[in-house]
Structures are given as structure tokens and as C-alpha cells.
Amino acid sequence: MSIIETRDLVRDFKRTRAVDHLTLAVEPGEAVGYIGANGAGKSTTIKMLTGILKPTSGTVRTCGIDPMRDRIGVARRVGVVFGQRSQLWWDLPLRESFGILAAIHRLDPAAAAARTDRLVEQLEMGPQLGTPVRSLSLGQRMRAEIAAALLHTPELLILDEPTIGLDVLSKQRLREFLVAERRERGTTLLLTTHDMGDIERLCDRVLVVDHGRLAFDGTLPGLAATVGAQRMLVIDLAEPSLDLTGVPNTTLVESESGGLRQRLAFDAEATTAAAVLAHVSARHGVRDLTIEEPDIEDVVRRIYAASGRG
Amino acid sequence: MSSVAPCACPRPCPVKTFWLLVRAGFRRHSTYRLALLAGMTTNSVFGIIRAYILLAALASAGASIGGYDASMAVAFVWWGQALLGTVNLWGFAEVKDRVRTGDIAIDFLRPLDPQLAYLAGDLGRAGINLIGRGIPAILLGALLFDIAWPPSGLSWAAGAVSVLLAVIVAFAGNFVINLLAFWLVEIRGITLLWMITGGLLCGLYLPVPWFPDWLRTVATWSPFPSMLQQPIDILAGRVVGAGIATSLAIQLFWVTALLALGQVVLRAGRRRLEVQGG
Numbered sequence: 001m002s003i004i005e006t007r008d009l010v011r012d013f014k015r016t017r018a019v020d021h022l023t024l025a026v027e028p029g030e031a032v033g034y035i036g037a038n039g040a041g042k043s044t045t046i047k048m049l050t051g052i053l054k055p056t057s058g059t060v061r062t063c064g065i066d067p068m069r070d071r072i073g074v075a076r077r078v079g080v081v082f083g084q085r086s087q088l089w090w091d092l093p094l095r096e097s098f099g100i101l102a103a104i105h106r107l108d109p110a111a112a113a114a115r116t117d118r119l120v121e122q123l124e125m126g127p128q129l130g131t132p133v134r135s136l137s138l139g140q141r142m143r144a145e146i147a148a149a150l151l152h153t154p155e156l157l158i159l160d161e162p163t164i165g166l167d168v169l170s171k172q173r174l175r176e177f178l179v180a181e182r183r184e185r186g187t188t189l190l191l192t193t194h195d196m197g198d199i200e201r202l203c204d205r206v207l208v209v210d211h212g213r214l215a216f217d218g219t220l221p222g223l224a225a226t227v228g229a230q231r232m233l234v235i236d237l238a239e240p241s242l243d244l245t246g247v248p249n250t251t252l253v254e255s256e257s258g259g260l261r262q263r264l265a266f267d268a269e270a271t272t273a274a275a276v277l278a279h280v281s282a283r284h285g286v287r288d289l290t291i292e293e294p295d296i297e298d299v300v301r302r303i304y305a306a307s308g309r310g
Numbered sequence: 311m312s313s314v315a316p317c318a319c320p321r322p323c324p325v326k327t328f329w330l331l332v333r334a335g336f337r338r339h340s341t342y343r344l345a346l347l348a349g350m351t352t353n354s355v356f357g358i359i360r361a362y363i364l365l366a367a368l369a370s371a372g373a374s375i376g377g378y379d380a381s382m383a384v385a386f387v388w389w390g391q392a393l394l395g396t397v398n399l400w401g402f403a404e405v406k407d408r409v410r411t412g413d414i415a416i417d418f419l420r421p422l423d424p425q426l427a428y429l430a431g432d433l434g435r436a437g438i439n440l441i442g443r444g445i446p447a448i449l450l451g452a453l454l455f456d457i458a459w460p461p462s463g464l465s466w467a468a469g470a471v472s473v474l475l476a477v478i479v480a481f482a483g484n485f486v487i488n489l490l491a492f493w494l495v496e497i498r499g500i501t502l503l504w505m506i507t508g509g510l511l512c513g514l515y516l517p518v519p520w521f522p523d524w525l526r527t528v529a530t531w532s533p534f535p536s537m538l539q540q541p542i543d544i545l546a547g548r549v550v551g552a553g554i555a556t557s558l559a560i561q562l563f564w565v566t567a568l569l570a571l572g573q574v575v576l577r578a579g580r581r582r583l584e585v586q587g588g
Binding site for chain 1: 583
């Protein structure tokens with residue numbers, strides 16, 4: 001049984017249709033990136049998945065439950081973090097928020113204590129346990145939010161913009177934790193983000209939503225391939241050379257410094273970086289090289305452009 | 311996959327959850343000690359002024375007015391001042407603000423009834439206010455004036471229950487007012503109306519039995535006397551015997567009615583909820 005299932009899901013607001021006949025399924029154990037521009041319908045979908053928002057039409061099942069009918073049943077099995085809202089008690093030390101949440105979820109006290117200790121250790125929050133939540137830094141608070149969402153060991157973790165506003169190091173720690181948590185427990189993950197690093201590090205499947213419709217469903221490399229995004233081989237040659245025009249299955253994009261650095265775009269389906277390199281190094285002395293992967297933001301832009309949106 | 315399963319014993323757990331939320335409310339409000347002290351001081355100053363005004367009124371009237379003699383009138387004033395912080399007459403804005411900002415969504419993401427959760431928090435708030443503001447105020451009143459104490463152990467016990475019910479009535483009423491934010495952009499006007507009407511009809515300024523007939527009738531049919539006048543009458547010894555049972559029954563009616571109304575409005579609000587952005 002799918003852990004998330006929507007069929008012909010529609011949600012209208014006063015003037016706009018935020019979600020437009022969305023049909024999707026997520027299987028247990030998957031890590032899915034849900035991406036799209038602001039206003040594409042990401043948050044609206046999540047709100048309907050968790051029973052906060054009533055669909056205009058269509059059906060939603062989260063963990064097999066209709067969230068509008070049994071909000072509490074869904075809440076027991078799903079952990080949610082809205083990056084811009086807090087589920088912690090602002091005036092109280094962090095430790096007490098965990099205690100109250102454990103009681104709200106009716107966890108066995110011994111098991112709750114063990115789970116809290118483990119999360120605190122993994123997320124390195126020990127020193128902050130006695131600090132009132134209002135005094136935590138954004139990075140500390142976000143780690144605390146994720147721990148709070150995972151305290152009841154949900155089957156499904158939904159993160160809405162979890163890394164928004166975080167510095168590089170904080171993002172890194174959060175991602176590493178999520179990878180470890182998923183490896184350990186097989187928690188299903190649904191993640192919305194504008195940060196492609198999140199998707200690359202955490203997700204094995206990508207859903208692109210545009211105007212409330214599903215514009216793409218597949219792997220990240222597949223997404224790049226769909227819009228014909230190409231990889232780029234940047235070659236530094238030992239001596240200035242003529243433009244490398246004759247290399248099979250490649251296009252010369254740029255040649256700098258009299259041919260010392262040349263950029264060759266190639267389609268990953270048609271050839272490999274190794275074949276391109278072999279062809280070039282048979283004719284020229286190669287000093288250095290780098291490979292540039294397609295920029296996913298650019299890929300999403302191209303999907304939107306293809307569907308007639310700027 | 312999961313080693314921490316929700317416990318299979320639903321019986322003791324909801325009570326424990328509720329109790330923990332009460333304690334959290336207590337702790338949250340106890341962090342603002344200076345506010346408690348300021349509140350206590352204000353309540354006491356007004357207590358002294360109001361007590362002298364009522365005593366002057368009684369002196370000019372002769373003996374007693376509406377069943378209040380001098381020591382009962384003083385008790386009326388000081389219990390009123392003492393319970394002013396405990397019973398949340400002036401209302402709260404937390405739920406309204408959470409509806410407006412959309413943070414109410416977080417409350418719906420918990421396996422818990424939001425009304426019960428907020429009630430628990432408010433009982434905790436009432437507890438710290440009773441200890442930090444109420445008891446010191448009544449002790450000061452007793453020190454300065456000749457106060458009528460509850461005439462019996464039963465009156466003390468019934469008074470305590472009545473105070474608890476008063477806290478719940480005030481909470482339940484304010485909760486409904488807060489929820490109107492689901493439909494209205496700004497509820498400040500309604501809150502103000504509630505405060506003015508409530509302040510008058512609950513018997514804070516003057517005892518309800520002193521009202522002219524028509525106003526007393528209005529008050530009797532409103533939930534406001536259940537928030538202050540009724541517990542005070544029991545504690546001041548004006549209402550005794552079978553009157554206590556009637557008084558508690560009326561409070562219980564308003565607790566039930568307003569909490570039920572809150573549930574209906576909360577359900578309707580949830581269906582209407584449009585959390586924008588984020």
C-alpha cells in the first residue's frame with residue numbers, strides 16, 4: 001500500500017487553483033523531493049496530506065487514512081516540520097518541549113527517554129536542552145524541530161523547506177542526520193525545498209509541480225535528461241590549441257585563452273566523459289579537467305518554459 | 311522498524327498529557343515573575359480603593375445592601391481583586407494570533423484536541439496567578455480589613471470548585487471569541503465589547519445583586535456572573551446551603567455549553583482554514 005496517495009486532487013482558493021487534478025503515489029521507504037516555484041502548489045498539497053486543509057475535490061490517503069476524517073490518526077503516524085513555523089514551546093527550555101510532545105503522543109516514558117536521548121545525541125543538541133526555545137539560533141531551532149517531529153518515530157516525515165535560512169554547515173549537519181535516520185529506520189521522506197543540494201543529497205525521486213499539476217516524476221538524472229540538459233567537460237590543455245570541434249557527440253560551448261581551456265557539452269545518453277576524454281587526449285596533451293553537472297534550478301526552469309510558464 | 315510504539319494503554323495517558331500541559335502553562339507563565347508582582351500590586355491598590363468606596367456606600371445606606379453587610383462587601387472586593395488574574399476576564403489573544411499567522415496549523419498536526427490543550431495551558435496559567443497574585447492579595451486584604459471568611463469547610467471546598475469552574479467558563483468564552491478570527495480579519499472590536507460587557511456583568515465593579523432589576527435579569531441569563539460573582543458569593547458566605555448546589559449547577563451548565571460551542575466553532579473553523587504561504 002502506498003504511504004501517500006492522491007487521486008485527482010484539487011484545491012481552489014478564491015481566485016486561483018492551487019492544486020489541479022494532482023495524482024501521485026509515494027511508496028514506503030522512498031525519499032521524494034517535491035519541488036516547484038513559489039505558488040506552484042507544494043505547501044497546499046502538504047496541508048491536504050496532513051489534514052490541515054480540506055480538498056476542493058479528489059481524494060487523499062496518508063498512511064491509508066483520510067486526513068480530513070481522521071486528523072489524529074494521521075498525526076500519530078506522520079512527523080511534519082514547517083520551516084517557517086515552530087512546534088516547540090517558546091518560553092520553556094527545549095527539554096520540556098520534548099517531554100510534552102512525548103506525552104501528547106502517549107509514548108511509553110522509558111522508550112520516549114531513550115528516543116529523546118538518541119535524537120539529542122545525533123543532532124548534537126545536548127548543550128541546548130536547558131535553553132528556552134526563544135533563545136536558540138535558527139540552526140539549533142531547526143534541528144530541535146526535526147527532533148520534535150521524529151520523537152514519535154513516524155513512518156512518514158514531511159519537511160517543508162527545512163533548510164531555509166540555514167548556513168552551509170547547519171545544512172550539512174541536518175542532511176547528514178536525515179541520511180543516517182533514514183538508513184537506520186527506513187522512514188519515508190517527503191521534502192519540499194528550493195535548495196537543490198537537499199534534493200541531491202537526500203532524495204532518490206523527484207516530483208516537479210507546476211501550476212498545481214505534476215510536471216515530472218522520476219529520478220534526478222532522469223529529470224535532467226528529460227529537458228535535454230547536458231553534462232559539461234571542461235578541459236585544460238597543455239598548450240594553446242585550435243577549437244576542439246570534431247569530438248563525436250559533443251558540442252563546443254566555449255574556448256578561452258587561445259584554446260587553453262575548452263568546454264565541451266555532451267549528452268550523457270550518447271557518450272561518456274571517459275570516451276570524450278580519450279578522444280581529446282589522443283590528440284592533445286590534457287593538463288586538467290572538471291565535469292559540470294546540469295544545474296537543477298535551470299532544469300526546473302526549462303520544464304516550466306516547456307509548459308509555457310516563464 | 312519502530313521501537314517506540316504509541317503505548318497500548320490509552321487509559322492513564324490522556325490524563326497525564328492533560329496534566330503535563332497544565333504544568334507547561336504554569337511554567338510558561340511563572341517565567342514572568344515581574345509581571346505577577348506588578349499585577350499583584352495593582353490589584354491590591356485597587357482593592358483598597360474599592361473597599362473604601364463600598365464601605366462608604368454601605369455606611370450611607372445604613373446596614374446592608376442586597377444581602378451584603380460590611381465584612382461581606384469587603385470580602386466581595388478582595389476576592390474579586392484576588393481572582394482577577396486567576397480568572398481570565400480580559401481574555402487572551404494567543405489563539406487568535408495563531409489563527410491569523412497560520413500557526414494554528416501546528417495545533418492541528420498534533421494527535422490532540424486543540425481546545426483541551428489550550429484549556430490545560432489556561433488552567434496552568436490560572437494556577438500560577440492564584441499562587442502569585444491571588445493568595446497574596448487576599449492575605450493583604452485580610453490584614454487591612456475585616457473580611458467575611460467562608461462560613462464552613464463545605465463553603466471553602468465549594469468555593470474552590472467554583473473558582474475552577476469560573477476559570478473554565480472564562481476560558482471557554484474567550485476561546486470562542488478567539489476562534490472568530492477564522493472568519494474576521496480583526497476581532498479587536500469584539501474582544502473589546504466582550505471585555506466591557508463581561509467586566510460589568512460578571513460583578514467585578516458592583517455585586518450583581520445591587521444591579522437594577524432589568525440589568526440583573528440580563529446578567530443572570532449571561533455566562534458572566536459564573537466567571538466571578540458566583541465563586542465570590544460562595545467564598546464570602548452570601549450563598550450557602552442549597553444555594554451552593556444551584557450556583558455550581560449554573561456554572562457547570564455554562565462550562566458545558568461554552569465548551570460545546572467552542573468545539574462546534576473549532577470544527578467549522580478547521581474546514582474554513584486557509585493557511586497562506588509557508
